[in-house]
Amino acid sequence: MSAADPGPAGSADLTTALAHGYRLMSDDPRLAEAQADEILRLYPDEAEALVLLASARRRRGAPEAALAALEPLLATRPDWGPLHAAIGLALTDLGQGNTAIAALKRAVTLDPGLTSAWRALAEQLAMGGDDTGAAVATAEEIRSSVSDPILLEAGAALADNRLAIAERLLRDYLKRDPFNVPAIRMLAETGGRLGRLDDAERLLERCVELAPGFAPARHNYATVLYRQNKAVAALAQIEQLLSLEPDRPTYLNLKAAALGRVGDYDEAIAIWSSLLKALPDQPRVWLSFGHALKTVGRQAECIDAYRRAAALAPHMGEAWWSLANLKTLVFTSADVAEMERQLVRPDISDEDRLHLAYTLGKAFEDAGSYRSSFNHYQQGAGLRRARERYDAAATTSHMERSRAVFTPDLLARKAGAGCPAPDPIFVVGLPRAGSTLIEQILSSHSAVEGTQELPDIISLARRLGGGSEGRGATAYPESLAELDGADLSALGEEYVARTRVHRKTDRPFFIDKMPNNFAHVGLIHLILPKAKIIDARRHPMAGCFSAFKQHFARGQNFSYDLVDLGRYYSDYVALMRHFDEVLSGRVHRVIYEDMIADPEGQTRALLDHCGLPFEAACLRFHETERAVRTASSEQVRRPIFTDALEQWRHYQAWLEPLEAALGETRRNWRQ
DSSP states (O other): TTTTTTTTTOOOOHHHHHHHHHHHHHOHHHHHHHHHHHHHHHHHTOOOHHHHHHHHHHHHOOOOHHHHHHHHHHHOOOTHHHHHHHHHHHHHTTTTTHHHHHHHHHHHHHHHHHHHHHHHHHHHHHHOOOOOHHHHHHHHHHHTTTTOHHHHHHHHHHHHTOOOHHHHHHHHHHHTTTOOOOHHHHHHHHHHHOHHHHHHHHHHHHHHHHHHTTTHHHHHHHHHHHHHHHHHHHHHHHHHHHHHHTTHHHHHHHHHHHHHHHHOHHHHHHHHHHHHHHOTTTTHHHHHHHHHHHHHHHHHHHHHHHHHHHHHHHHHHHHHHHTTTTSSSOOOOHHHHHHHHHHHHHHHHHHHHHHHHHHHHHHHTTOOOHHHHHHHHHHHHHHHTSSSSSOOHHHHHHHHHHHSSOOOOHHHHTTTTOOOOOOOEEEOOTSSSSHHHHHHHTTTTTEEEEEEEOOHHHHHHHTTTTTHHHHHHHHTTTTGOOOOOOHHHHHHHHHHHHHHHGHHHHHHOEEEEGGGGGGGGHHHHOOTOEEEEEEEEEEEHHHHHHHHHHSSSSSOOOGGGGGHHHHHHHHHHHHHHHHHHHHHSSSSEHHHHHHHHOOOHHHHHHHHHHTTTOOOOGGGGGGGOOOOOOHOOOOHHHOOOOTTTTTTGGGGOOOOHHHHHGGGGGGGOOO
């Protein structure tokens, strides 16, 4: 195919010539550039041809030359939206994120129908740490891509975050036109914002089935899969996207994140490192890069990455919290002053505000200003609690029903069933109770591989409950009584198969450190009868307050209120006491305070329970080089320390609600 066939030399139809140039773009940007040059030879001042020329230069990797082509138009067409969109895209390629955002915002202000500009703006805002702005831009991108009046109305509702109205309009529309891909994507976006990720996934899967070449929908699909911990499936979608646009930063960023989720940190770090060389002013990418560096123990580089993120976007609370969450860094007075300035800004999001509050809580704790510290922790927790759905009564009910289901009779009837694989070692309990220390000790053994907090048991339990939180309250764990030996064995085999992606060595045993699995000890016992179960426990006041002052990325919704925390801890102890009675010796308990006082004795008992010979390396766990993906990652790279055992006492004056909620459990928590 040549640039001049058909071209302006053979036709006076400028529109046809321009369209031909854009068709050439997908095959060979150099041919498209030649076509633009030919058009400009005949029409030297044609604005559309200059934009085509710039687009072709961008596609062949020459964004500076693209900008040079557009400069003459700034004087003659300063209010033309497509011009500013083209400038914004070129600036994006040059890594000038903030300038690109300004150009793209100007473009969509001048011409709200520029779908590609909205999409690029959403991507730039997301990588810049403005999640709220990115969500609005995504909604506007979707709205700009439709012309049907009903879809325009639904798009407006979505852009304004009137989700109930958008959902009603879209569901009614899809009853009449069930194959309308833009409407399906809009409904998926609505479901995602409402937290119904399962629904969003199904809708986006339908989108890409109906329109395989619809890249924005496939990108949404990959993102939803990633957010649901389906990283392998997400990677398959990302590879399809990259096969068409191998250098698109948002695809590469998502690929790196998904690779990190499955434990391929070296490749993830390499992708982020390369991205940041090209796009050095993207705070969200620096933040993700820092998380990966932290996980593999490259602390100095990690701190530098987090500081780069905070310098680029000082309002972005997660960057500051990531520094605090290292547990080893002490903030300077200048840091504290900057965070205080950001916290009182009226224009930051609640997400940024709560992260800043938690970080200042840690900063004032390190400085010994405990009242101010507690006030900030409480502020952060209050903001997070207000946006989470947590029902303490439902949790108590689930624990009571579990005790009623797992009777000696049921356990006797199901004995001998399940998958006989001995591979998994489950470390359960409450977060901040020493589970990462136990994992690090065990993974220092030559026969044990550490992985991470795996979501698979919880996923199986949710499915057994009917697939949704509401239905699960009535179907699980009672549904286990209806399963026969083959069902239980299949579930155990599925768990082993699902978790294999996280195993990077040939060691015979691996650790699943999801603390919330304590609520599913009965399920684990039935489907994996030879798996080992370790209960990590800590003094209730110390453990609960440590959880209260920790901002968790996801889950642990009980931890943002002192009363909820105390009740949850009591429910946990009651359930584990039940399993001690009906499955005597099945669960090995490690008391954090005892491990600190007698590390060798407790380590020997732990290894004995797991059927493992003692290895001295387990006592030198801090020397073990491995990826650690929890808040304690830097702490377990040091020898055992006693600093935090009594730290909660500095806050005792404000912890009366926690003590009251714990009740008798505060005294009999060891049993």
